[in-house]
Amino acid sequence: MTAPEPQFDDFYRELILDHFRRPRNRGELADPTHRLEGVNPVCGDEIQLDLLIKAGQIDDIAFTGSGCSISQCSASMLTERLKGRSVAEAAKVLSGVRAMLIEGTPPGPDLGDLESLEGVARLPVRVKCALLSWNVLQDGLNSAAGA
Amino acid sequence: MAHLDVARIQHDFPILKQEVNGRRLVYLDNAATTQKPRQVIDALVQYYETTNANIHRGIHTLAVRATDQYEAVRGKVAAHIGAANSADVVFTRNTTESINLVARAWGDANVGEGDEIVLSLMEHHSNIVPWQLLARRKGAVLRYADVRDDGTLDLDSLRALVGRRTRLVSVVHMSNVLGTINPVAEIAAMAHAQGALVLVDGAQSAPHVPLDVDTLGCDFFAFSAHKMLGPTGVGVLWAKPGLLETMDPFLGGGEMISVVKPEGSTWAQVPHKFEAGTPNIADVIAFGAALDYLRHLGMEAVREHEKAITAAAIEALTRLPGVTIHGPRNVGIRGGAVSFSVDGIHPHDVSTIVDSYGVAIRAGHHCAQLLMRRLGVPATNRASFYIYNDERDLQTLIEALRQAIKVFTHDSARTAV
Numbered sequence: 001m002t003a004p005e006p007q008f009d010d011f012y013r014e015l016i017l018d019h020f021r022r023p024r025n026r027g028e029l030a031d032p033t034h035r036l037e038g039v040n041p042v043c044g045d046e047i048q049l050d051l052l053i054k055a056g057q058i059d060d061i062a063f064t065g066s067g068c069s070i071s072q073c074s075a076s077m078l079t080e081r082l083k084g085r086s087v088a089e090a091a092k093v094l095s096g097v098r099a100m101l102i103e104g105t106p107p108g109p110d111l112g113d114l115e116s117l118e119g120v121a122r123l124p125v126r127v128k129c130a131l132l133s134w135n136v137l138q139d140g141l142n143s144a145a146g147a
Numbered sequence: 148m149a150h151l152d153v154a155r156i157q158h159d160f161p162i163l164k165q166e167v168n169g170r171r172l173v174y175l176d177n178a179a180t181t182q183k184p185r186q187v188i189d190a191l192v193q194y195y196e197t198t199n200a201n202i203h204r205g206i207h208t209l210a211v212r213a214t215d216q217y218e219a220v221r222g223k224v225a226a227h228i229g230a231a232n233s234a235d236v237v238f239t240r241n242t243t244e245s246i247n248l249v250a251r252a253w254g255d256a257n258v259g260e261g262d263e264i265v266l267s268l269m270e271h272h273s274n275i276v277p278w279q280l281l282a283r284r285k286g287a288v289l290r291y292a293d294v295r296d297d298g299t300l301d302l303d304s305l306r307a308l309v310g311r312r313t314r315l316v317s318v319v320h321m322s323n324v325l326g327t328i329n330p331v332a333e334i335a336a337m338a339h340a341q342g343a344l345v346l347v348d349g350a351q352s353a354p355h356v357p358l359d360v361d362t363l364g365c366d367f368f369a370f371s372a373h374k375m376l377g378p379t380g381v382g383v384l385w386a387k388p389g390l391l392e393t394m395d396p397f398l399g400g401g402e403m404i405s406v407v408k409p410e411g412s413t414w415a416q417v418p419h420k421f422e423a424g425t426p427n428i429a430d431v432i433a434f435g436a437a438l439d440y441l442r443h444l445g446m447e448a449v450r451e452h453e454k455a456i457t458a459a460a461i462e463a464l465t466r467l468p469g470v471t472i473h474g475p476r477n478v479g480i481r482g483g484a485v486s487f488s489v490d491g492i493h494p495h496d497v498s499t500i501v502d503s504y505g506v507a508i509r510a511g512h513h514c515a516q517l518l519m520r521r522l523g524v525p526a527t528n529r530a531s532f533y534i535y536n537d538e539r540d541l542q543t544l545i546e547a548l549r550q551a552i553k554v555f556t557h558d559s560a561r562t563a564v
Contacts, residue, residue: 012500012554020555043495044512044525066525068493069555123499 011119012069018116020069025062025079032062034143038136040128045071049078049136053144056087068129070120075133077114082137091141097134101127150451151444153537159184159440160535170505173540178323178351178484178531179509180373183437187376190436194429202428203402203419217428220435221418227438227446228349228368229359230385237384237391237421238431242350243273245369245384246317248421249346250277252397253367253390257344258314260286265308265316265343267292267300268521269325272514274317274348287314294521298325298474298481306337313343320352320363324513324527325474326457326481328352335364350374353383354533355453355482357446366390375441377434380427391417398423449534453483456532456541460485463545468552473522483532486513489548492555494526500554504547 029035032050039046045067052060061083063075082090092110099105100118107115120130157163162182165172174182194216200209202217221233230236239245258264264278268291282289290313292305300318309316316338321328335345346367352358354375360368365387372381386394396403396414400423405413414420441449458478464470469490475481489497494510501508509529512519519525530544 012496042511068495070496126495126499129495 011116014116015069015073019073019076023063023072023076025083026064026076027062028064029060029062032060034140036136036139036143038132038139040067040071040132043067043071043129045129045132047071047075047133047136049075049133049140051140051144053087053140058082058085058087058090063133065133067132068126070117070126070129071132074117074130077117078133078137081112081114087141087144090137094134094137094141098131101130150448150455151534153452153535156184156444157535157537159186161185161188163535167505167507168503171543173504173506173536173543175530175532175536175540175544176507176509177354177533177536178374178513178529180379181354181376181533182535183378184376184440186440187378187433187436191378191429191433194432198432199429201425213428213432216432216435217426220431220438223435223438223442224383224385227358227441228353228385229361231361232388234416234418235386235388235391237386237418238426239382239384239421240380240427241373241382242348242369242371243277243382245367245382246273246346246348247277248384248397249367249369250281252394252421253344254278254281254315255284256395258282258285258287261312262287262314263290263308263310263312264288265290265292265305265313265338267305267318267329268294268517269300269322269327269515270317270319270517271323271348271350272516273350274319274346275517278315278317288312291517292318294325294518298322298327300327300329302330302333305334309337309341309343311341313338313341315344315346317346317348319348319350321349321355321482321484322474322515322518323351323484324486324515324518324529326484326486327475328356328480328482331363331365335366339364351482351484354441356450360385360387372430372434372437376437378427378430378437381430381434384421391421394421396420396423400424402426444534452534453532454478456536456538457481457483457485459538460530460532460541460544463541464548467545467548469556470548473524473527484529485531486527486529488524488527489552492551494528496555497528497548497551500551501544501547504543504550506544506547508544 029050033053034051037048047065050062061079096111100107101121104121160182198213200213202214221236224236225233290308293301295301338345344366347365349368349370353370368385373379403420403423471488473486498510511526
């Protein structure tokens with residue numbers, strides 16, 4: 001083939017094989033302190049995020065939902081990155097993910113595997129898919145801060 | 148597919164000569180909007196370079212020339228749909244505005260509390276929401292005819308809904324999701340027997356099938372120029388002779404009046420009564436070039452070309468693993484909008500991957516959420532064909548879909564690294 005190889009194959013392969021096929025922390029918590037939902041009305045992507053927050057610490061986290069691979073992988077990665085971490089660290093990671101996806105800022109070391117979502121920034125119409133679970137997390141952190 | 152000289156047609160479309168993501172552009176989103184031939188683009192430029200003037204009231208040469216060109220397109224529209232009088236053709240912005248015009252100018256005066264409007268579950272939002280708004284204004288009731296599992300309209304369910312309280316039956320001629328062509332003449336007879344009027348949403352049929360509004364038997368027919376080679380911003384409403392005269396104006400302003408006095412005004416003759424303000428003159432005139440283009444091809448030939456490529460597409464898609472087609476298989480009762488699902492792959496993922504191969508398809512609910520719910524899917528993929536698509540385009544789509552399926556189902560050793 002003379003045409004260049006499409007660049008999104010690799011991106012998809014990495015993302016999908018790792019998190020889409022084997023999502024982490026998928027399910028509901030028995031006793032979450034916070035349960036939040038988010039939808040992208042245009043796509044129909046849905047995410048429910050359960051948080052168990054005690055003394056400023058995310059002791060447990062789980063998600064359920066349906067939608068495209070980017071929305072579901074992003075949620076899976078979120079839970080993996082933030083389980084057992086402090087609320088303060090979660091807020092920091094959240095702003096790093098937003099900067100990466102919205103402003104195209106190169107991911108810092110604190111994002112860890114989340115850097116594999118960087119390619120989504122090149123797909124403007126898909127950024128909202130990747131951001132869905134993070135916007136739900138923002139609601140959770142807001143309500144944790146208010147409580 | 149010898150019905151059209153596709154290679155020659157492709158040559159007329161400048162946009163198709165470009166590469167997208169390093170690949171030849173394969174444009175398969177024609178149910179959303181079609182590309183424009185050189186002839187239409189030239190007509191637009193020529194109008195602004197040689198003719199530009201406001202129409203109808205001017206005495207000077209350019210105003211007369213612009214008016215003549217604009218009014219000539221009304222005749223071409225009438226000819227395209229088999230209408231006897233060009234005075235029954237109203238220019239609007241799009242199909243949506245045409246339907247809203249009927250909901251306001253006819254609906255407000257003819258639909259009352261407890262009256263019923265019958266729609267179907269395969270309607271585009273543009274043929275649902277205007278009626279929901281009317282129903283809310285007047286206390287009317289909406290009824291929805293069902294869609295069968297095979298993607299055809301359930302005529303028994305429709306028949307059961309049409310009764311003495313029915314004021315209007317408003318249905319799509321060709322579904323933008325399923326491709327289904329509805330038996331409009333039969334539906335019109337059913338509605339007329341109960342004294343109801345019939346509106347046909349022709350947004351997907353006017354570009355693709357030979358039309359004759361008398362044979363269809365409908366009272367209103369609405370469509371858009373941009374889905375049939377014309378510019379955006381031009382829609383058409385046709386009404387059965389005599390009907391527009393009975394209706395109140397839709398929008399008030401210049402162009403649509405006869406005499407304006409402090410205490411009130413009288414209206415211009417139809418169709419001008421429904422064309423308030425300066426219309427989209429340039430785009431209407433360029434739409435004339437689009438209608439000429441289709442007339443030269445012949446709508447019978449357009450239809451035959453699309454039947455052939457749609458049949459080939461359905462066959463090729465059916466052979467892909469995990470692909471389900473939503474809509475009838477028989478190309479005799481369907482057009483070239485082919486919706487499908489791929490097992491385990493969300494339509495947005497499919498669309499992103501095939502786009503990286505230069506293939507433009509649509510993914511989403513296609514402004515038909517009632518139908519998505521009926522089909523039990525959140526969204527579908529849709530490839531839709533037109534006069535410039537050929538076997539090679541179809542093969543590129545199929546190859547890109549194979550890649551998408553491979554990415555999602557093939558366990559690569561790469562992850563172990």
